[in-house]
Amino acid sequence: MAAISAGASSAEPVYALAMHGKPALPADFNHMPYANPDAPKGGRLVQGLLGTFDSLNPLIVRGIPVQQVRGQGFERGYVYESLMTRGDDEAFTLYGLLAESVETDDVRSYVTFHLDPKARFSDGQPVTADDVLFSWALLRDHGRPNHRQYYSKVAKASAPDPLTVRFDFGGVPDRELPLILGLMPILPKHATNVATFEETSLTPPIGSGPYRITDVKPGASVTFTRNPDYWGRDLPVNRGMWNFDEIRLDFYREANGEFEAFKRGLYDFRDETEPLRWHDGYDFPAARDGRVIRDTIKTGVPEPSEYLVFNTRRPMFSDIRVRQALTLLFDFEWINHNYFFDLYARSAGFFAGSELSAYGRPADDIERALLKPFASHIPSDILDGSYRLPVTDGSGRDRATLRRALSLLSQAGYDLDGMVMRQRSTKTPLAFEILVTTRDQERIALAYQRDLRRAGIQATVRSVDAVQFDQRRLGFDFDMIQNRWDQSLSPGNEQWVYWGSAAADSQGTRNYMGAKDPAIDAMIEALLAARERPAFVSAVRALDRALMSGFYAIPLFNVREQWIARWNRIERPNTTALTGYLPETWWQRPAAPSR
Structure with a gap:
């Protein structure tokens, strides 16, 4: 199967779509280069976050949502998935996820996604073209302003069959739109209430992603549990990813309290943003004896x-x-x-x-x-x-x-x-x-x-x-x-x-x-x-x-570098993605064998 690049003229189904040039990975790639395909599964990752939340819906304007449900920046979502997913070693290339292939023409006047017949939501229901069309219309009419703006550019959406969706752009030039649609979160039509969608909610949503929300303490913590029946666990884009059985987000109202909790080992890693702390604050026993590791990462993307x-x-x-x-x-x-x-x-x-x-x-x-x-x-x-x-x-x-x-x-x-x-x-x-x-x-x-x-x-x-x-x-x-x-x-x-x-x-x-x-x-x-x-x-x-x-x-x-501190019970691949650290590629260090 070929890959679509900026100058491609064919409209055959392909495995990847690049904004400019060609995808870096071949059609038969085994795993992402920044993931460890042999990473062990199991354990728990606890992340500390500064702030609070009052909603589990990151797709609307109201409320302060838990962004990890959908993912933000270069991070992938734990619950909601998109048709395709980013290659984090490239400027902007997408590889198949819910969609096993994609097609478009040279001028990108349309895009067609062919869904993976194995794709399932966490309740076991299949992901179909109806779900894709439903998600597009819902976010176009009720989503965040960026969704409304992007998705309203589609002139016509249709489903030629239950596993195929086509979006036509009506002659409006926008070479990025096929990729934007490829990153659209897909919601289950059968489990989404349109009438209440724009209201904040702490009801765990149903998605097709690797995790389900299993515990919510309003404003304090959210627990994600890995779905043992996750449909996409063996896909090349997921190999070496999503290694923890449980991920918990703990929210702190105050920065000093958040840091003190890390020093006590109450959560596993922190993305340090305070130079004074990075310079002077890690002189505590666990950091001195190597139980806490400090990583300085230089990314290849524009500096925050x-x-x-x-x-x-x-x-x-x-x-x-x-x-x-x-x-x-x-x-x-x-x-x-x-x-x-x-x-x-x-x-x-x-x-x-x-x-x-x-x-x-x-x-x-x-x-x-x-x-x-x-x-x-x-x-x-x-x-x-x-x-x-x-x-x-x-x-x-x-x-x-x-x-x-x-x-x-x-x-x-x-x-x-x-x-x-x-x-x-x-x-x-x-x-x-x-x-x-x-x-x-x-x-x-x-x-x-x-x-x-x-x-x-x-x-x-x-x-x-x-x-x-x-x-x-x-x-x-x-x-x-x-x-x-x-x-x-x-x-x-x-x-x-x-x-x-x-x-x-x-x-x-x-x-x-x-x-x-x-x-x-x-x-x-x-x-x-x-x-x-x-x-x-x-x-x-x-x-x-x-x-x-x-x-x-x-x-x-x-900010010229990423400063990451982690307890040594958490390990990460030797290779870092162009975009920087990716917790979805980490794993828990296996326990030493007992004597």
């Missing part, structure tokens, strides 16, 4: 980056010069040295540390051609790659950046009135609120508040719980928040949700800054239309330049 996001829907942030001035006033050098032990870097772009980043790179001919109609939107230094984020002297009192910021504020119509920055015509103080939900966010916000005070700007730091923070973020009810957008090596339709003009007015999307820029929209269209990797990379870099040019967010830092 944190930002302070301007809500440009607010009048005080509508002027780009104000946003530029406030960017100047953030003292990264002082914060990185005093809080982060100089472990972080900083990039102005949104694809840091990858070939997709435009920061520090001159635009190539393709980028310049794409951006030419929007020349007035793109500063010359961002186009030629000479733009750099401001660098302070690290003292916390840098005068040069303060003078530059005051000059920009003056141009925007603000003057210092004693110790207060006021709008020249109305005398209204320049003031805003920074909304935070963790102590780490609060610490950064308070340091920034100090820097702003030197310029006469009144910033209030307000700390709220995770539930309220998420509600206000999704409803765009904030002045400034800290946020991170995780990017892959194949950004696509989700960029509309992140930055597209239509998303700016749609609550529940991730266009938190309220960007409405025709240059951004045009670059998203260009990257989606690209057939080959070089043209695609240029289009993404052009998008990066358009985003940088808007000064929609203050870059805080880039």
Whole structure:
């Protein structure tokens, strides 16, 4: 069986689908290269998570869901499966899962999925074309905004037979749409109530995945138990995966309490995000004697980056010069040295540390051609790659950046009135609120508040719980928040949700800054239309330049590595995926034989 690549002209069923180029694995591959096919089964994995939950449905806007039901980022879902699954060593290639094969044409005007006749939901019912059509219509009409946006692009959906589904796109060009549909979660029609779907629920859902939810303690923990009858356990994409008999997620309301629980061995691993802790916090007996192992993993994907996001829907942030001035006033050098032990870097772009980043790179001919109609939107230094984020002297009192910021504020119509920055015509103080939900966010916000005070700007730091923070973020009810957008090596339709003009007015999307820029929209269209990797990379870099040019967010830092701490009872493969660590490939160390 062949594989579809970007330039394929045939429409025969194939085992894999690549966004650009060809799949890395042959049709007869035995297992994913980052999985250990001989990993032992059994045992339990306990993961600690900061926050809480009030829903087991991650497919709707309401509530704070347990994301692992469906999976997020590069992680696969424990309960819900999709038609195909990612190859985590590739930019964007899908291999068969619920669908044993897929077909599309050269222009990708349609996609047809052929279901595996062995596929079953956890209650034993077969997965059929009716379930796929039901899931598509349900998520199109009642799902999260990204689902509604993606799936509404389908002009016609049909089921030629009980194991075949075809989606036609009505001539609308979108080369990523077949892959987006390949990642659609499939729900059981016979066990899903459409009337109550958009309501939060703690009733364990039925899926086709390797685990079933067997215990729920509201807000505290969720237990997943491996389904011994899981239909897909012998598929090559699953060989060496899903090795634990039980996975439990324990939720903690406070970061220090969460870490203390790890030190006591109450859960098995943590994805460390706090440099102070990583630098100094692992000097406890279990870490010293090797019972706790620390792994530093360098991934091949864009580095996760944190930002302070301007809500440009607010009048005080509508002027780009104000946003530029406030960017100047953030003292990264002082914060990185005093809080982060100089472990972080900083990039102005949104694809840091990858070939997709435009920061520090001159635009190539393709980028310049794409951006030419929007020349007035793109500063010359961002186009030629000479733009750099401001660098302070690290003292916390840098005068040069303060003078530059005051000059920009003056141009925007603000003057210092004693110790207060006021709008020249109305005398209204320049003031805003920074909304935070963790102590780490609060610490950064308070340091920034100090820097702003030197310029006469009144910033209030307000700390709220995770539930309220998420509600206000999704409803765009904030002045400034800290946020991170995780990017892959194949950004696509989700960029509309992140930055597209239509998303700016749609609550529940991730266009938190309220960007409405025709240059951004045009670059998203260009990257989606690209057939080959070089043209695609240029289009993404052009998008990066358009985003940088808007000064929609203050870059805080880039996380250059993954810091993983685990008790040595948990083992992982020697090979790490391009995307980083994958708990679904881990296993429990077998007990030593008794003498």
